[in-house]
Amino acid sequence: MAANNAIAHIINGQWPPIEQQYNSYQLRIFDAIRRCRTSSLGGHLYVCNQCKQLHYRYNSCRNRHCPQCQNTQKEQWIQAREQQFIQCPYYHLVFTLPHQLNELCMAYPRQLFAILMKTAWMTIEAFGWNHKYLGAQIGATLVLHTWGSNLSFHPHVHCIVPGGGISLGGKWKNAKGNGKFLFPVKALSKKFKGLFLNQLDDFFQAQGLDNTQLLTHQIKTKDWVVYAKPPFGCKQGLIRYLARYTHNIAISNHRIIAFDQYNVTFRYKDYRHGSQNKVMTLSAAEFVRRLSLHFLTKGFCRIRHYGILSSAWNQRMFAHLNKKEKISWEEFWKNKGLDVNQCPKCKKGYLIYIGKIDPIRGPPVYPEMKTANGI
Numbered sequence: 001m002a003a004n005n006a007i008a009h010i011i012n013g014q015w016p017p018i019e020q021q022y023n024s025y026q027l028r029i030f031d032a033i034r035r036c037r038t039s040s041l042g043g044h045l046y047v048c049n050q051c052k053q054l055h056y057r058y059n060s061c062r063n064r065h066c067p068q069c070q071n072t073q074k075e076q077w078i079q080a081r082e083q084q085f086i087q088c089p090y091y092h093l094v095f096t097l098p099h100q101l102n103e104l105c106m107a108y109p110r111q112l113f114a115i116l117m118k119t120a121w122m123t124i125e126a127f128g129w130n131h132k133y134l135g136a137q138i139g140a141t142l143v144l145h146t147w148g149s150n151l152s153f154h155p156h157v158h159c160i161v162p163g164g165g166i167s168l169g170g171k172w173k174n175a176k177g178n179g180k181f182l183f184p185v186k187a188l189s190k191k192f193k194g195l196f197l198n199q200l201d202d203f204f205q206a207q208g209l210d211n212t213q214l215l216t217h218q219i220k221t222k223d224w225v226v227y228a229k230p231p232f233g234c235k236q237g238l239i240r241y242l243a244r245y246t247h248n249i250a251i252s253n254h255r256i257i258a259f260d261q262y263n264v265t266f267r268y269k270d271y272r273h274g275s276q277n278k279v280m281t282l283s284a285a286e287f288v289r290r291l292s293l294h295f296l297t298k299g300f301c302r303i304r305h306y307g308i309l310s311s312a313w314n315q316r317m318f319a320h321l322n323k324k325e326k327i328s329w330e331e332f333w334k335n336k337g338l339d340v341n342q343c344p345k346c347k348k349g350y351l352i353y354i355g356k357i358d359p360i361r362g363p364p365v366y367p368e369m370k371t372a373n374g375i
Helices: 006-013 015-021 024-035 071-083 099-107 109-129 185-207 217-221 235-243 284-292 311-317 329-335
Strands: 043-048 054-058 090-096 139-147 153-162 164-166 172-174 225-229 256-259 263-270 276-283 303-307 351-357
Touching: 006 015, 006 024, 006 256, 006 284, 015 024, 024 284, 054 351, 071 235, 090 109, 099 109, 099 153, 109 139, 109 153, 109 185, 109 303, 185 225, 263 284, 276 284
Parallel strands: none
Antiparallel strands: 043 054, 043 351, 090 153, 090 225, 139 153, 139 303, 164 172, 256 263, 263 276
16 A cells, blocks of 8 residues: 555555445445555556666556545646647636525536536626626536545535636627636626525425425525636746646545544645634544545546536637547646656666556445435
8 A cells, every 4th residue: 555645544444344334336436546556456566777776666546536546647637638738718607596495406416516517607607798807608517525624524615717718709708807807706606506496496395305394595695705816927927726626535545644543634724714724633534534525426527517618618728629639647747847757766766667467356235225415
């Protein structure tokens, strides 16, 4: 097991109760994380041509919830977005559900998250077509997050929106906020709330569920939160910012300060109190439970592109993308200061491939279990 994979060690320490308490889909994710880059998944053997040291490189699990398997995928995604950059200000909007809907989201994650992303885009598009603000077809990239910094359940959508769109006449049109703001957040919040509640009511009717206790007076009268950050100043700032949101998981290894069989201590930001850096200690069982809250349902796409940033508009907006150049990822990481072929011990020699290492055992097969939340 990789020495720096603290999350895998925590999962291993809690494995017997995990097997008893979680469903088959969650078990597969936990098992993938704990076995990532270990001998159980097999790998490849290399030898240094200078110091003759043997080096074992074990395969990764490639699970999207794994803290060790996102780097190359993230870079691929960022490069694709960089090629689709439009010369205009970009804005960051965040649509958040009130916590009163958390229980419903846990029970029906696929349906509720789909409604969240759909209504967030419907809100942006409606304001985009409004001539008071733009009067054109706008676009957006939406990224679903389900966590707060302390691993609490906090469903929200990050939206990266270019400050302009394509008019009905086929010409580019800049937003009317003079680069200072895109749309008024109070009006966005009201529109988003109305659209979501309408979609939610349709969902209840389609499912034959009783919504009288969920759509209470408190939820209907509560102010829903839409947050807008200042526009990005440059292309490089946007790309760096995107990297923080696209392929993140609920918590990364570097945030974990200490752990043992009983407790886990990690860093987090308290956004309710001025984004203060704080430290939290949870029992290992509670840490695992919170981690499991953020496993997305199988096949759910949490990064989506709409409007002029969707694939349907690629030919019109980004015709140059039809000619894709093959990327050498070895050269890519070398340019970033990481030569994957250099011997990590002597730093002088280069690794020569010897052969394949077979997996110690295949992945465990868990019996399918029916679950109420549709995972």
